Amino acid sequence: MAALLEVQDLRAHYGWTEVLHGVSFAVEEGGITTILGANGAGKTTTLRAVCGMVRTSGQIRFGGQRVDGRATEDLVRLRIAHAPEGRGTFTHLTVEENLKLGAYSRRDRAGLAGDLDRVYGHFPVLRERRRQLAGTLSGGEQQMLAVARALMLRPRLLLLDEPSLGLAPLVVREIFRIVRAINREEGVSVLLVEQNAAMALELAGQAYLLETGRVVVSGSAAELRRDDTVRRSYLGY
Amino acid sequence: MDIFLQQVVSGLATGGIYGALALALVMIYQATDVVNFAQGEMAMFSTYLAWTLLNAEVPYWLAFAATLAIAFIGGLLIERVVIRPVESAPVLAIVIVCIGLLVILNSMAGWIYSYIQKPFPTPFTGRPIRLGNVVFGAHDVGAIAVTLVVLVLLYVFFRYTPLGLAMRAAAQNPVSSRLCGIRVGWMLALGWGLAAAVGAVAGMMIAPKVFLDPNMMSGILIYAFASATLGGFTSPGGAVLGGLIVGVVENLVGTYVGFIGTELKLTVALAIIIVVLLVKPSGLFGHAVVRRV
Amino acid sequence: MTVATPEVAVARRAALVAAVPRPWRLAGVLLAVAAGCVLPFAVSGFRVFQFTQVGIYAIALLGLNILTGYNGQISLGHGAFYAVGAYTTAIMIDRWNVPYGWTIPVAGILCFVVGFLFGIPALRLEGLYLALATFALALAVPQILKYFEHWTGGSQGIVLSKPEVPFGLPLSQDQYLYFVTLASLLVLFVLAWNLLRGRTGRALVAIRDHPIAAEAMGINSSLYKSLTFGVSAGYTGVAGALSGLAIAFVAPDAFNVFLSITFLVGIVIGGLASISGAIYGALFTQFVPNWAQDISKAAPWAIYGVFLIVFMYVMPHGIAGALRLLWRRAVRLTGTGPRS
Numbered sequence: 114m115a116a117l118l119e120v121q122d123l124r125a126h127y128g129w130t131e132v133l134h135g136v137s138f139a140v141e142e143g144g145i146t147t148i149l150g151a152n153g154a155g156k157t158t159t160l161r162a163v164c165g166m167v168r169t170s171g172q173i174r175f176g177g178q179r180v181d182g183r184a185t186e187d188l189v190r191l192r193i194a195h196a197p198e199g200r201g202t203f204t205h206l207t208v209e210e211n212l213k214l215g216a217y218s219r220r221d222r223a224g225l226a227g228d229l230d231r232v233y234g235h236f237p238v239l240r241e242r243r244r245q246l247a248g249t250l251s252g253g254e255q256q257m258l259a260v261a262r263a264l265m266l267r268p269r270l271l272l273l274d275e276p277s278l279g280l281a282p283l284v285v286r287e288i289f290r291i292v293r294a295i296n297r298e299e300g301v302s303v304l305l306v307e308q309n310a311a312m313a314l315e316l317a318g319q320a321y322l323l324e325t326g327r328v329v330v331s332g333s334a335a336e337l338r339r340d341d342t343v344r345r346s347y348l349g350y
Numbered sequence: 351m352d353i354f355l356q357q358v359v360s361g362l363a364t365g366g367i368y369g370a371l372a373l374a375l376v377m378i379y380q381a382t383d384v385v386n387f388a389q390g391e392m393a394m395f396s397t398y399l400a401w402t403l404l405n406a407e408v409p410y411w412l413a414f415a416a417t418l419a420i421a422f423i424g425g426l427l428i429e430r431v432v433i434r435p436v437e438s439a440p441v442l443a444i445v446i447v448c449i450g451l452l453v454i455l456n457s458m459a460g461w462i463y464s465y466i467q468k469p470f471p472t473p474f475t476g477r478p479i480r481l482g483n484v485v486f487g488a489h490d491v492g493a494i495a496v497t498l499v500v501l502v503l504l505y506v507f508f509r510y511t512p513l514g515l516a517m518r519a520a521a522q523n524p525v526s527s528r529l530c531g532i533r534v535g536w537m538l539a540l541g542w543g544l545a546a547a548v549g550a551v552a553g554m555m556i557a558p559k560v561f562l563d564p565n566m567m568s569g570i571l572i573y574a575f576a577s578a579t580l581g582g583f584t585s586p587g588g589a590v591l592g593g594l595i596v597g598v599v600e601n602l603v604g605t606y607v608g609f610i611g612t613e614l615k616l617t618v619a620l621a622i623i624i625v626v627l628l629v630k631p632s633g634l635f636g637h638a639v640v641r642r643v
Numbered sequence: 644m645t646v647a648t649p650e651v652a653v654a655r656r657a658a659l660v661a662a663v664p665r666p667w668r669l670a671g672v673l674l675a676v677a678a679g680c681v682l683p684f685a686v687s688g689f690r691v692f693q694f695t696q697v698g699i700y701a702i703a704l705l706g707l708n709i710l711t712g713y714n715g716q717i718s719l720g721h722g723a724f725y726a727v728g729a730y731t732t733a734i735m736i737d738r739w740n741v742p743y744g745w746t747i748p749v750a751g752i753l754c755f756v757v758g759f760l761f762g763i764p765a766l767r768l769e770g771l772y773l774a775l776a777t778f779a780l781a782l783a784v785p786q787i788l789k790y791f792e793h794w795t796g797g798s799q800g801i802v803l804s805k806p807e808v809p810f811g812l813p814l815s816q817d818q819y820l821y822f823v824t825l826a827s828l829l830v831l832f833v834l835a836w837n838l839l840r841g842r843t844g845r846a847l848v849a850i851r852d853h854p855i856a857a858e859a860m861g862i863n864s865s866l867y868k869s870l871t872f873g874v875s876a877g878y879t880g881v882a883g884a885l886s887g888l889a890i891a892f893v894a895p896d897a898f899n900v901f902l903s904i905t906f907l908v909g910i911v912i913g914g915l916a917s918i919s920g921a922i923y924g925a926l927f928t929q930f931v932p933n934w935a936q937d938i939s940k941a942a943p944w945a946i947y948g949v950f951l952i953v954f955m956y957v958m959p960h961g962i963a964g965a966l967r968l969l970w971r972r973a974v975r976l977t978g979t980g981p982r983s
Contacts, residue, residue, distance in 0.1 A: 164529070189531035201526040203519050214519050217512060218531025262530070385771065432952065439959035442717070446911045449904060450951030457945035572782065579775055617786060623779040628764060631772040 204248030365597020425546025582636020706878025728883025758876020800894030914963025
């Protein structure tokens with residue numbers, strides 16, 4: 114299967130400090146890839162680099178074309194959706210307004226109502242709270258809102274930044290189940306950044322392990338799950 | 351009682367104008383954390399442009415619409431050309447740029463049009479409106495109507511259109527807005543354009559009452575600050591309501607409290623600011639900014 | 644993990660300053676002081692007056708900078724303290740025949756107390772709201788001054804006579820006032836430098852940048868903030884007193900809101916959180932409006948406004964900030980100084 118997203122030798126900087134030292138990975142069309150690692154390994158930076166939110170050098174190819182150096186807004190128009198770290202919800206806007214914003218850049222506005230229905234179908238609790246201010250939702254609900262908003266874009270690639278952060282295990286399971294369903298039913302490719310390695314490896318097909326800005330282990334998720342050394346040294350279980 | 355009602359209505363008219371300028375201030379503040387000190391001068395300059403058109407025999411409402419359009423484009427260009435280069439500079443640096451703009455506009459107006467006061471026409475000529483024993487000036491009622499129309503249009507725009515939603519989003523959370531594909535820079539520019547247009551409305555409605563001169567809006571700007579403080583700098587609706595209250599209070603105090611001449615009328619505005627800041631800094635309708643540790 | 648955090652900037656600045664060997668730094672300051680002493684003999688009478696004004700503004704700007712630059716409390720009302728200082732001097736000389744020399748410290752202390760008292764309710768206000776409150780204060784000043792006619796002489800103000808040159812020194816009155824100002828400036832600047840480079844300075848910056856963390860570290864924010872307000876007002880009050888002497892006239896309309904805004908412009912142009920910035924800002928405030936007038940008689944303020952905007956484009960951190968940046972680049976290029 115061809116790679117939807119191909120990243121080669123990615124270096125990223127905050128100010129004068131380089132935090133990614135030549136990272137390479139790929140997300141296959143229709144696949145789920147996960148990037149694992151401890152705090153400060155550079156996982157969130159990697160996603161932000163793909164989205165054009167930090168200064169980078171290296172090559173990023175999406176659907177075959179070079180996209181490094183492009184502005185975030187343009188990448189969104191290529192249908193790369195990002196549910197950022199900390200959810201990034203518009204707390205003073207209602208749930209429904211948040212969702213509508215997800216679809217803002219789409220040229221084909223006609224299907225908006227249908228898409229809302231579809232998304233409410235995945236996340237029924239959002240339908241209940243559609244007129245509530247997003248800031249009043251619980252952490253888990255806000256995470257669902259972040260994913261739902263990303264889905265409103267009808268993305269080809271979904272970037273998820275630590276969706277499990279600060280959430281109860283049950284809620285995390287539910288979110289991951291929905292992500293799996295979306296991947297299977299709608300063919301949305303997923304790049305998942307996670308600290309919770311166990312759950313991420315159950316969901317993903319491919320896995321990369323980052324340590325202080327470098328990829329130290331890569332392979333299929335199944336391989337990483339099986340490899341005891343990797344699990345114990347890097348994943349802590 | 352009749353005098354009371356008349357003063358209230360007159361106060362609502364000027365209050366609507368204060369509220370409109372306050373709304374312009376709050377719109378920009380919400381999006382950029384900067385108080386645009388030049389808002390009053392931008393409104394004043396727009397009013398002079400309207401005067402130029404009217405002097406060239408352009409019919410009033412055509413001139414009005416043209417001025418709004420020019421003010422909108424002017425505000426947009428000012429944001430893109432003048433403010434954008436410093437948008438990531440410290441807040442105070444941007445404030446200095448706004449002060450620079452204030453000074454430039456004031457000076458240019460004085461240079462082009464001179465400092466001699468000019469009369470500015472009102473479209474609401476006509477006999478005063480009578481309701482029983484109470485007399486309402488035609489311009490006052492007209493000004494209230496115009497301000498109301500503008501506010502309703504803005505409200506509908508922001509609440510019910512996708513672009514309005516995108517602008518609100520960009521003001522609240524620029525980072526997430528980019529992730530939705532919103533071009534935040536252009537949203538800011540649109541905000542400045544709309545604010546400038548609202549300011550132009552305020553200028554054209556107050557000019558018939560106070561006569562047109564380059565320093566016309568400086569007092570009004572202070573009342574606008576008082577209105578925004580009263581209503582809350584984080585609440586557009588509050589700013590407008592604050593304006594109405596300030597206008598009415600100013601008129602009533604001027605009428606009923608003897609020793610407040612025009613000099614000390616400004617003191618009323620200042621007193622309002624101080625009292626609000628002492629009691630509830632975020633204003634009647636604003637929300638306190640909660641800082642996360 | 645950005646590199647641009649304020650704490651890092653402060654540390655870098657300290658490192659850069661430390662990169663200049665002590666003898667050189669001292670020599671630089673002494674050279675500037677020497678130049679300052681020679682100046683009044685090298686230029687005409689009116690210029691001496693202008694440079695006296697520069698010194699006065701520098702003291703006022705340093706006062707405001709301590710509050711706004713170092714401690715982060717924005718004040719749009721320092722014209723009020725300037726007025727209190729000026730009127731204190733005027734009233735003491737005119738009504739009570741106090742020798743002018745005593746009026747300067749009295750003005751400073753009085754303004755310190757007033758500033759401290761103002762700083763207490765100001766504790767509840769932040770950023771925009773404090774700016775608004777001080778703005779309202781600045782607007783009220785001319786009216787208050789006119790209201791208390793009995794003390795202030797109302798709209799007509801108070802006329803003073805310029806101080807006599809003592810001890811038969813071979814100086815003109817303007818030159819004498821220049822040196823009085825220079826001496827005050829040196830004392831106050833050294834005092835500020837001492838205060839700001841030590842624990843107090845760090846506490847002020849900590850309160851500005853991370854107020855909650857500062858409290859958690861045991862810094863009594865409220866006390867520091869109110870004291871800072873007081874010190875800041877005291878400095879500006881001394882400047883006001885000196886200006887009353889130099890101009891020999893005080894009147895309400897000179898202390899309008901425009902003065903307070905000029906002070907704010909001065910510290911931003913000069914450079915926030917910088918002692919030398921006060922001097923750059925004072926030079927800008929005194930001379931640029933004149934240049935603007937030379938360029939265009941018809942619309943001088945338009946030129947001034949353009950100056951303001953261009954300055955902010957080129958040096959958003961003020962003149963002092965720009966110089967710091969240049970120095971940093973020079974240090975980098977020549978490979979001397981600490982590695983970053």
